[in-house]
Amino acid sequence: MAEPGLDDVFIDDITLPAADGYPLGATLFLPRGAKRHAVLINSATAVHRKVYRGFAGYLAKRGCAVLTYDYRGTGDSRQKSMTGYNQAKSLVGFKASMSDWAAQDVTSAVAWMRERYKALPFAYVGHSFGGQALGLLPNNTEISRALFIAAQAGYWKLMAVPERYRVYAMLNFAGVPLTRAFGYTPGWMGLGMDLPKDMFLQWVSWVMSPRYLFDDKNLAALQNFPKYKGALRALCMSDDPWATRPAVELLCSGFTSIKPEIITVMPKDTGASRIGHFGFFRPEHRDTLWRGAAEWIEAAE
Structure with missing residues (x-):
């Protein structure tokens, strides 16, 4: 049975190898007709990654080849237990940090898409951490356009x-002790x-630092921020309590080779009562936020 809005899109669940060979669960969305952009x-x-399924399918219907995937240790990129059918393996002892996600997983996803769709304009959509990761990638020069959604x-x-x-209380008084x-x-x-x-503890250390990941003296990949020279549009939702305008501006300030475009989106301007940190990806925004995002992506040559 076809999913609403995805009946004329080809969808394939695949395994994407990370830089070190770790298998990442991924989904490829392809248009039935000609491919004009890679996203x-x-x-x-x-x-x-299923949260992005509707938006990915929407872009595919408009002629984009789109890939979504899960970072190692999460979703379908979490190893399965040998003792139970389709049961997730314990994360105890599993080694993965946020910087690993960028260096091993995101970097490989960029390379995988670039290799397969080298003739197409290539756009990067980053939600929250997904946007932060762009600046850490050694191959971010392969990307012509980057659209940040609530990335800060x-x-x-x-x-x-x-x-x-x-x-602050959840991370320090519950998260760290429990972890x-x-x-x-x-x-x-x-x-x-x-x-x-390791991922959670690194993340907490960033959240507690005034300049977030920019204060991490052990993060050598920060040198990759100035390498990105493509177009960058960052959408900041006015009712997002996490990715506030100052937080979005701080992340964008790391891209010193370009002048990012930061746009504040107010729910009332889209006919919505709220958007927040996750709302952009709700199907109700198909004819407003999704269309505007798609048109900006498609402007790449």
């Missing part, structure tokens, strides 16, 4: 009140999916 959609932290430098004091205090005790971050504490220990 890679990069997930937010603890967000399954997530320092906790740049979040809206009172959300900043809830996040150290269990050997991974359990999804039931409020983040959605289980997360690898």
